[in-house]
Amino acid sequence: MSSPVFLITGCSTGFGRELSRVALDRGFRVISTARRLETLDGLKEQGAKTWQLDVTSPPHEIQAFAAEIWAIYGHIDFLINNAGYLRGGAIEENTPEEVMAQFNTNVFGLLNITNAFLQYFRKRRAGMIVNISSQGGSLNMVGAGIYCASKAAVDSLSDTWSRELAEFDVKCISIQPGMFRTSVSESSNLGRGSHRIPEYTVPDKVIVEYNAATGTERGDPTKAAVKIIDFISDTGRDLPLRLPLGEDAFEALKAFHLHRLDEIEKFKEWSVGTGFD
Incomplete structure (x- = not known):
């Protein structure tokens, strides 16, 4: 029996690279992508198929990419949408162009990639969409509001896909990592709103x-990749809509949801009683 096929975006560094390595170590077939093909040489030597891909490319180019990639092995079992970057600063400090760039990569790129492959997944009636989101998608952190909003959109898309694709036996899950020791905060991955406003001291x-x-984060990206690959490759497992990843994400998201439940109950009298008599 042939091993499962993984397509992973954003593999030049960080989670994408580690996910590719772990999947290859497990004996799976891997197609790794990045904007700059030369960054994937190490993965190619390990056995991955490597492909140039900019997730912000026009939809017709993404559709052509999907057809080409699907033809390599005749199917894809796992599409891992990992490509993304972090934009910081107060929301008001980000220009419209910067906001659009954040959403073009983190949301619309992911949306276009997934939509390009769904026609094949639906026809095959099998497959899994794995979206790498962030704990920020729920926590909405000061100093990273635009990034968190983009990840909230990813979580929302994932939740809906998990339900509307169920009739085709296609699964979807959103992974919400906490802080891991990757290159995400390096200058090439961390954008800062260029419209600086001195009054905002807390985001600074x-x-x-x-x-x-x-460089001091507790989270080990290799261990995280092992958790993700092993969790999703057990296809008999029930999937949650969202999976916190890392001790910090687990505790923070648990506290967040418990607080929200308490808050909803606290203001219940203002929520109900709006129906016709």
Whole structure:
């Protein structure tokens, strides 16, 4: 029996590279992509098929890419949407162009890639969409509001896909990592709103602390990749809509949802009683 096929976006560094490595170590067939093909040489040597892909390419180019990639093995079992980057600063400090660029990569790129492959997944009546989101999609952190909003959109898309694709036996899950020791905060991956407003002191403080912690994060990206690959490749497993990843994400998201439940109950009298008598 042939091994499953993984297509992973954003593999030049970080989670994408580690996910590719772990999947290859497990004996799976892997197609790794990145904007700059030369960054994938190490994965190619390990056995991955490598492909140039900019997820912000026009939809017709993404459709052509999907047809070409699907033809390599005749199918894809796991589409892991990992490509993305982090934009910081107060929301108001990001120009419209910067906001659009964040959403073009983190949301619309993911949406276009997934839509390009869904026609094949639906026809085959099999497959899994795995979207790498962030704990920020729920926590909505000061200093990263635009990024968190983009990840909230990813979570929302994932939740809906998991339901509307069920009739085709296609699964979808959103992974919400916490802080991991990757290159996400390096200059090439961390954008900062260019419309600086001195009155915003808290976002500045958050970004300074975030940058200072780079390289000391508790999360090991290799262990995270092992968790993800092993979790999703057990196809008999029930999937949650969202999976927190990392001790910090688990505790923070658990506290967030418990607080929201308490808040909803606290203001219940203002929520109900709006129906016709």
